[in-house]
Amino acid sequence: MKVVILCGGLGTRLREETEFRPKPLAEIGGRPILWHIMKLYAHYHHHDFVLCLGYRGHMIKEYFLNYEAMNNDFTICLGDKQKTTYHGKNDERDFSVTLADTGPETMTGGRIRRIQRYIDDDTFMVTYGDGVADLDLAKLAEFHRGHGKIATLTTTRPRSGFGVLDLDHGGRVRRFQEKPILDNWVNVGFLVFNRRIFDYLDGDACVLEREPLQRLAKEQQLMAYRHEGFFFCMDTYREYQALNKMWDSGRAPWKVWA
Numbered sequence: 001m002k003v004v005i006l007c008g009g010l011g012t013r014l015r016e017e018t019e020f021r022p023k024p025l026a027e028i029g030g031r032p033i034l035w036h037i038m039k040l041y042a043h044y045h046h047h048d049f050v051l052c053l054g055y056r057g058h059m060i061k062e063y064f065l066n067y068e069a070m071n072n073d074f075t076i077c078l079g080d081k082q083k084t085t086y087h088g089k090n091d092e093r094d095f096s097v098t099l100a101d102t103g104p105e106t107m108t109g110g111r112i113r114r115i116q117r118y119i120d121d122d123t124f125m126v127t128y129g130d131g132v133a134d135l136d137l138a139k140l141a142e143f144h145r146g147h148g149k150i151a152t153l154t155t156t157r158p159r160s161g162f163g164v165l166d167l168d169h170g171g172r173v174r175r176f177q178e179k180p181i182l183d184n185w186v187n188v189g190f191l192v193f194n195r196r197i198f199d200y201l202d203g204d205a206c207v208l209e210r211e212p213l214q215r216l217a218k219e220q221q222l223m224a225y226r227h228e229g230f231f232f233c234m235d236t237y238r239e240y241q242a243l244n245k246m247w248d249s250g251r252a253p254w255k256v257w258a
Helices: 012-018 033-043 057-065 067-071 108-114 137-147 195-200 211-218 237-248
Strands: 003-007 048-053 073-077 083-087 096-101 123-128 131-133 151-156 163-167 173-178 191-194 222-226 231-233
Touching: 003 033, 003 108, 012 237, 033 048, 033 131, 033 137, 048 057, 048 108, 057 067, 057 096, 067 083, 108 195, 123 137, 137 151, 137 191, 137 222, 151 211, 191 195, 195 211, 211 222, 231 237
Parallel strands: 003 048, 003 123, 048 096, 151 222
Antiparallel strands: 073 083, 123 191, 131 231, 151 191, 163 173
């Protein structure tokens, strides 16, 4: 099953990192968050990726073009018969990565629409290039196959960023909870689509999370897979620091691979 990763956004809230590189290349433990996401999928035997590029997409292309050289020792013979021999093999040797330029201003639905020609199966996966989780992708795929609808998204209950108060009419605090888990469920990506999704995507300005998903829900073609485990989106510099702290401490819940 192919995996489409949306890598084209500006990442304006992470300006400290994204002023000079696209957000998917912001590093956690010396590796781009994009690498961490791909390693999660590869752990569940999904090695065929399509990356939807936009802002500074050439840098992501350069990262993969130079991947072997930057992750292996190598011997290079110069001159007319130039040849490069790499010594050793990395764990990503089975990855197939299609790098598709989907435009600098294209919205999420438009980016998926632009890579339709690279999808040759009835079912494919999609996620964002800035979120990691300890999600069981095998169970997600099984859930999608079981209900037979067009689309599945993964949902979790977020933690509040603030202390939550329960007040009476006079202002007395009846209860205080520091950053509790909220009752509502939110979309965290890790989607699975039947290729009929392309019938719902119209033009570069199409925002997947608006009309397409709203229409699918109205037509009872959208299902949600509940994830009760770890999920973390790297949207701000503080979150970038938090992910690096988890990795450096040896306690990174999303690292399910050996």
